[in-house]
Structure formats: C-alpha cells, structure tokens
Amino acid sequence: MTETIVELKNITKRFPGIVANDDITLDIKKGEIFALLGENGAGKSTLMSILFGMYEPDEGQIFVRGEEVHLTSSKDATALSIGMVHQHFKLVSNYTITENIVLGDEPLKRLGPLSWVDLKGASEKIRSLSLEYGLEVNPDDKIEDLPVSTQQRVEILKMLYRDAEILIFDEPTSVLTPQEIEYLLEIMEELRRGGKTIILITHKLEEIKQVADRCAILLHGKLVGVYDVATTTTQRMANLMVGKELDFSLDKTEHDFGEVVLDVSDLTVYNEQKVKVVDNVSLKVRQGEILAIAGVSGNGQVDIADAIAGLQNISAGSISFKGEDISRLTIKERITKGISYIPEDRQKEGLIMDLTLRDNLAIKTFDREPFSKKGILHPEAFEQQAEDLISRYDIRSGQGGQTLTRSMSGGNQQKAIIAREVELDSDLLIFVQPTRGLDVGAIANIHQQILEQRDLGKAVLLVSLELDEVMALADTISVAFRGQILKTDSVHNLSKEEVGQYMMGVTQ
Ligand SMILES: Nc1ncnc2c1ncn2[C@@H]1O[C@H](COP(=O)(O)OP(=O)(O)O)[C@@H](O)[C@H]1O
Ligand SMILES: [Mg+2]
Incomplete structure (x- = not known):
C-alpha cells in the first residue's frame, strides 16, 4: 500500500x-x-x-x-x-x-x-x-x-x-x-x-x-x-x-591462432593539436584471433585503429602487415593490400548519406572489375552486388539498392558497412565501436558476423567501449589508458573487474 x-x-x-x-x-x-x-x-x-x-x-x-x-x-x-x-x-x-x-x-x-x-x-x-x-x-x-x-x-x-x-x-x-x-x-x-x-x-x-x-x-x-x-x-x-524470442548466446569455439597478420611496434601518434595520443604502443594480431582494445573513451584506442588504417600519420614506430611495413602507404594502398575498416562514425566516415545503398556498397571497389571495365562503369554489376549483399546480410531498406542511405535505420546502415568491408575478403578487419547505438537484435547479428570472420581465419582488431562486448568477443584483450597499452592478456586470464581496473589506470 x-x-x-x-x-x-x-x-x-x-x-x-x-x-x-x-x-x-x-x-x-x-x-x-x-x-x-x-x-x-x-x-x-x-x-x-x-x-x-x-x-x-x-x-x-x-x-x-x-x-x-x-x-x-x-x-x-x-x-x-x-x-x-x-x-x-x-x-x-x-x-x-x-x-x-x-x-x-x-x-x-x-x-x-x-x-x-x-x-x-x-x-x-x-x-x-x-x-x-x-x-x-x-x-x-x-x-x-x-x-x-x-x-x-x-x-x-x-x-x-x-x-x-x-x-x-x-x-x-x-x-x-x-x-x-x-x-x-x-x-x-x-x-x-x-x-x-x-x-x-x-x-x-x-x-x-x-x-x-x-x-x-x-x-x-x-x-x-x-x-x-x-x-x-x-x-x-x-x-x-x-518482442520475440532471441538467442543471445554466442557460439564461440576455441581454436589455435595462425600467423601474425598485424604487428604494430612502438607506435607513437600525435594529433592535430600536437598532443601525443598514442604512446609507444605495440600489439600483434594473428589469423583467427580477435584482439580487443578496451578502454574508456578518449584513451587513444581510436587513434591506434586510425593509424593502422592510414587515416592518421605516425611519428614513430612501425606497422607491419603480413611482414611488410605499411606505415607509409596511402589509405587506398592499405585497402588493396587487405585491410578492412569499419569506422566509429558510420554516418561521417563509413557511408555517403546522400548516395543510394547500392553505390555505398560499391564505394571501395567501383574502379575494379566487374564494376568498371576499361574505365567504363557497369551499373548492372552494382545492381547485382547490391541484391546479393542485401539478401545475404539481411539489410532492410525500403527500396532495395535504390534506397537513399540517409533514410535507413542505424542498424541497417551498419550492416551495409559490414557487408561491404567483409566482402573485400581482407586478411585484417578493424572494427571500431561496431554496435554503438544499435538495438539488441542488430547487435547480436553483428557479433555473429565478427565471430564468423574470426572463424574463417581473419585477424580482427576490435575497439570497443562496451566491456561486455569485449569480454564476449575477444580472444585477447589490450587495455588502453592515456595513449598506452597498460595490459595485454588472454581473455581467459582476465576478469571483467580486472579489465575495469586497468581502464582506470590501476595497475595492481
Ligand atoms: N524531437 C523529435 N522529433 C522527431 N522525432 C523524435 C523526436 N524525439 C524522438 N523522436 C522519435 O521518437 C521515437 C522515440 O524516441 P526516444 O523517446 O528518444 O526513444 P528512446 O529514448 O527509447 O531511445 C524515435 O523514433 C525517435 O526518432
Ligand atoms: Mg533515449
């Protein structure tokens, strides 16, 4: 009462x-x-x-x-x-x-x-x-x-x-x-x-x-x-x-990792304001491994990802991809070598909002065959790819490939980016905050996709502020704090609380 x-x-x-x-x-x-x-x-x-x-x-x-x-x-x-x-x-x-x-x-x-x-x-x-x-x-x-x-x-x-x-x-x-x-x-x-x-x-x-x-x-x-x-x-x-029965359990099987795909060594990055945002960071990601960088927002984790993708200049250290130093290559060259990037801000960096879904899906490959032959674009190839990806990745949109990207929901925009990046068949996939702002159904779908890539033997670098996501997906966790990596260990050796401690800079 x-x-x-x-x-x-x-x-x-x-x-x-x-x-x-x-x-x-x-x-x-x-x-x-x-x-x-x-x-x-x-x-x-x-x-x-x-x-x-x-x-x-x-x-x-x-x-x-x-x-x-x-x-x-x-x-x-x-x-x-x-x-x-x-x-x-x-x-x-x-x-x-x-x-x-x-x-x-x-x-x-x-x-x-x-x-x-x-x-x-x-x-x-x-x-x-x-x-x-x-x-x-x-x-x-x-x-x-x-x-x-x-x-x-x-x-x-x-x-x-x-x-x-x-x-x-x-x-x-x-x-x-x-x-x-x-x-x-x-x-x-x-x-x-x-x-x-x-x-x-x-x-x-x-x-x-x-x-x-x-x-x-x-x-x-x-x-x-x-x-x-x-x-x-x-x-x-x-x-x-x-409003429906959902299965949230992730089917994550243990397996051995393959060769080192990404080897970052002593990386240092300054931002535009000349502030050191990445401070002597080293990390390795192997085939079939998900390395997750955990950390409170703004501790340099996004800058590490950006530097690897070529969006940010480095001032010291090296980035080696399948044994080759790529730190001086352009963004485009890195994509061609086999690096996929799912950025934090899908509306600003991932997609062009005023293009159709069809064109966004082809944005990184339009100058290759079958989309372009001898400098001439082939719209039917764009069309076909859009149809294929929309059905395989369950991208919901009002008018299929012709849908204006701006009018799609956040979850479906994200599915489109992931479809495009996964289709590049890269050896390294970088996911930055891949589920930010999405609903639980879309999150479950994206987690499944990330694990599938891992199980196919891809190297995956995941940057996430969601500790539950890190704990659920990672094989190895690196914790970023003030531009440095404070701790790297197998997920089996770390509790959620320990990771939380490192996130706050506590090292004992
Ligand atoms: N000021 C607004 N103008 C137009 N649509 C809005 C506005 N605020 C919220 N909405 C819409 O109303 C719905 C409910 O939004 P909201 O209450 O913010 O949801 P929640 O807090 O549960 O995420 C959403 O579809 C959202 O886009
Ligand atoms: Mg709200």
Missing part, C-alpha cells in the same frame, strides 16, 4: 511520421526505483521528457501526488520537485561546479537596495548534499577538468540542490566504467533510502536486476507491461523488450 507519486494516463505523443508514445498508462510509487526498459527508439526519453515538462503530450493526463498537472517547461517540473539527468549532460564547461549548479536559480543575498549572488552559501549547501549522499565533488572545480563520472555527479547534485524528490536518470551508465556504474547504483540506493523516487532509463538488464523494484518495458512506443524485477528473469525481459 505504498503511495503513488506519479501517474501517467493514456499518454500519446506523435512526432512527424511516428507515434513515439502510444497510449501509455503507468504509475510510479513513492520511494521506489522504477526502471524504464526498451530498445533504441522505443520512446523512453520522450515519455520522461514529457514528465519533465520538455514536451507536451498530444493526449493523456499527468498526475503528480494525486493532482493533475500541466507541465509547459522544465521549470514547472522543478517546481513539482522533479529532476532529470539527461543522456547528454547540460553543463557549462568553463564554469565551476557551484556556478553550474546554481545556474538559472541563483541564490541572491540582499542588503538594503543591493543584491548579489551568494556563491559561498551555495557552495556550503552543495558540500553538505555531497556528504549526505556520498557524491564526492569539490564545488570549486571547473567542469572541463572533470571526468565524465564526476560531471554526472554534478548533474545529480543539481537536482538535489533544487530539492528534487523524483529523480529521472536517462541512460546514466552508458558513459561509465564498471566500477563507476557500481558506485552510481550505490548512490541510487542511497537516494532511495533517503526517500527519493527514482526513474532509471536503461537498456542494461543487469543494472535493472541489481537495483530496480519494478520495470516498465516499452516497444515501438507502446507499453508492453510493468514487471516485478525480483520475479522476472533477464532473458524474459530481453524477449519482451524486442
């Missing part, structure tokens, strides 16, 4: 061409951790943005503490003690923590006709809140000097400073290491003990299992149901989330 604090009744929200929330009815109880689960695009952020006053629903009603409310801005939500930490933080980087927290709600001190912002008083309140909930920060630090996990704590303090009672977290753990996630989940439990109500948006089932009381599952804008977390297995939640 816990009391209901928020009630959403028949909420519908339409955007051009899509019903983001379709007749959703939910109630949230005071003092619970309520999870909102669903694939990308299921409508989670939209629903919570409505509760936070950022969108007005087209239909439906919202009740807070039993009374119907009409929220027209986040100010209205704040007045009702509702706070939200967004997926992308909204902090001003050259302001201090205190300045950010009071922004828009500056505490004024008055003396006669004079008034000024009382930053000192604000700092004290922040210090005491941070002590109360274990949110360690120094109020005078500047945001730009802080790691992401601390910035997130600032966002939490910002809500608490405004006396929020209902705290919404939108995918808060997607930017954190395992240890930081653990810490955040503890903070959430601490907040619950302090009587706060928490709404946690996530697509990570383990986190829900760990802290949430109940869990609402959204699928294509509709509510599938609300479930008691303690009595629902993660497999069941996953199936409900995608």
Whole structure:
C-alpha cells in the first residue's frame, strides 16, 4: 500500500511520421526505483521528457501526488520537485561546479537596495548534499577538468540542490566504467533510502536486476507491461523488450591462432593539436584471433585503429602487415593490400548519406572489375552486388539498392558497412565501436558476423567501449589508458573487474 507519486494516463505523443508514445498508462510509487526498459527508439526519453515538462503530450493526463498537472517547461517540473539527468549532460564547461549548479536559480543575498549572488552559501549547501549522499565533488572545480563520472555527479547534485524528490536518470551508465556504474547504483540506493523516487532509463538488464523494484518495458512506443524485477528473469525481459524470442548466446569455439597478420611496434601518434595520443604502443594480431582494445573513451584506442588504417600519420614506430611495413602507404594502398575498416562514425566516415545503398556498397571497389571495365562503369554489376549483399546480410531498406542511405535505420546502415568491408575478403578487419547505438537484435547479428570472420581465419582488431562486448568477443584483450597499452592478456586470464581496473589506470 505504498503511495503513488506519479501517474501517467493514456499518454500519446506523435512526432512527424511516428507515434513515439502510444497510449501509455503507468504509475510510479513513492520511494521506489522504477526502471524504464526498451530498445533504441522505443520512446523512453520522450515519455520522461514529457514528465519533465520538455514536451507536451498530444493526449493523456499527468498526475503528480494525486493532482493533475500541466507541465509547459522544465521549470514547472522543478517546481513539482522533479529532476532529470539527461543522456547528454547540460553543463557549462568553463564554469565551476557551484556556478553550474546554481545556474538559472541563483541564490541572491540582499542588503538594503543591493543584491548579489551568494556563491559561498551555495557552495556550503552543495558540500553538505555531497556528504549526505556520498557524491564526492569539490564545488570549486571547473567542469572541463572533470571526468565524465564526476560531471554526472554534478548533474545529480543539481537536482538535489533544487530539492528534487523524483529523480529521472536517462541512460546514466552508458558513459561509465564498471566500477563507476557500481558506485552510481550505490548512490541510487542511497537516494532511495533517503526517500527519493527514482526513474532509471536503461537498456542494461543487469543494472535493472541489481537495483530496480519494478520495470516498465516499452516497444515501438507502446507499453508492453510493468514487471516485478525480483520475479522476472533477464532473458524474459530481453524477449519482451524486442518482442520475440532471441538467442543471445554466442557460439564461440576455441581454436589455435595462425600467423601474425598485424604487428604494430612502438607506435607513437600525435594529433592535430600536437598532443601525443598514442604512446609507444605495440600489439600483434594473428589469423583467427580477435584482439580487443578496451578502454574508456578518449584513451587513444581510436587513434591506434586510425593509424593502422592510414587515416592518421605516425611519428614513430612501425606497422607491419603480413611482414611488410605499411606505415607509409596511402589509405587506398592499405585497402588493396587487405585491410578492412569499419569506422566509429558510420554516418561521417563509413557511408555517403546522400548516395543510394547500392553505390555505398560499391564505394571501395567501383574502379575494379566487374564494376568498371576499361574505365567504363557497369551499373548492372552494382545492381547485382547490391541484391546479393542485401539478401545475404539481411539489410532492410525500403527500396532495395535504390534506397537513399540517409533514410535507413542505424542498424541497417551498419550492416551495409559490414557487408561491404567483409566482402573485400581482407586478411585484417578493424572494427571500431561496431554496435554503438544499435538495438539488441542488430547487435547480436553483428557479433555473429565478427565471430564468423574470426572463424574463417581473419585477424580482427576490435575497439570497443562496451566491456561486455569485449569480454564476449575477444580472444585477447589490450587495455588502453592515456595513449598506452597498460595490459595485454588472454581473455581467459582476465576478469571483467580486472579489465575495469586497468581502464582506470590501476595497475595492481
Ligand atoms: N524531437 C523529435 N522529433 C522527431 N522525432 C523524435 C523526436 N524525439 C524522438 N523522436 C522519435 O521518437 C521515437 C522515440 O524516441 P526516444 O523517446 O528518444 O526513444 P528512446 O529514448 O527509447 O531511445 C524515435 O523514433 C525517435 O526518432
Ligand atoms: Mg533515449
């Protein structure tokens, strides 16, 4: 008989061409951790943005503490003690923590006709809140000097400073290491003990299992149901989330590795700002081996991949491919030698968004036979290849090869890049964040493809921020930290926690 604090009744929200929330009815109880689960695009952020006053629903009603409310801005939500930490933080980087927290709600001190912002008083309140909930920060630090996990704590303090009672977290753990996630989940439990109500948006089932009381599952804008977390297995939640039975188990068989395909030795790279981003890195990848570089974003791992593919100049060291130094070759020459590259940013680097799917699939081979003979292009060859790849790689698009790439979903764009790169039949495949932002179905498909390449004897270099992905796919793990490789070992000798430690620069 816990009391209901928020009630959403028949909420519908339409955007051009899509019903983001379709007749959703939910109630949230005071003092619970309520999870909102669903694939990308299921409508989670939209629903919570409505509760936070950022969108007005087209239909439906919202009740807070039993009374119907009409929220027209986040100010209205704040007045009702509702706070939200967004997926992308909204902090001003050259302001201090205190300045950010009071922004828009500056505490004024008055003396006669004079008034000024009382930053000192604000700092004290922040210090005491941070002590109360274990949110360690120094109020005078500047945001730009802080790691992401601390910035997130600032966002939490910002809500608490405004006396929020209902705290919404939108995918808060997607930017954190395992240890930081653990810490955040503890903070959430601490907040619950302090009587706060928490709404946690996530697509990570383990986190829900760990802290949430109940869990609402959204699928294509509709509510599938609300479930008691303690009595629902993660497999069941996953199936409900995608609307079908899914087999997530990866079929990874052990085998011996062949010859060394890629041999990077003492590699050093400076970026355009003359900052050393790769610092004396050595690594080897053999036939049939997946070497995964784990690390928190921005520790040089993408620069290593870029240097191997030829997108980045090196200042010292060597890159040897099948025994030949390729470090001075052009990008194109490296492709011809047999290096496939699936870049981090599929829309900027992987595909030309305004070309058709058909042309994107042929982008690296259009000047070879059968696509081009004696300088003349043969469209029927493009057509045939597109048909073939679309069916073999299950690329879904409205009008087959003629579909404009821009109009395809992220998952299908990624499948197209992977199809193109795998078809090059290269000896080395470099995957950088291959499943970023994709839904679970597309992720499972791509993981399967990567393992297939490994089993065919290809050398695979995987750069991923998702530790679960690294643990599931890698044969060997190298952990990047501040441009260096801190540790390299077989996946069998490393636990997820150990890798997490190295990711934070802890070496013992
Ligand atoms: N401001 C907007 N304009 C148009 N479409 C939007 C907007 N915000 C979200 N959408 C669409 O609504 C759907 C639900 O999005 P969202 O709530 O962000 O999903 P989730 O948070 O579950 O990933 C998606 O198809 C998305 O593209
Ligand atoms: Mg979202």
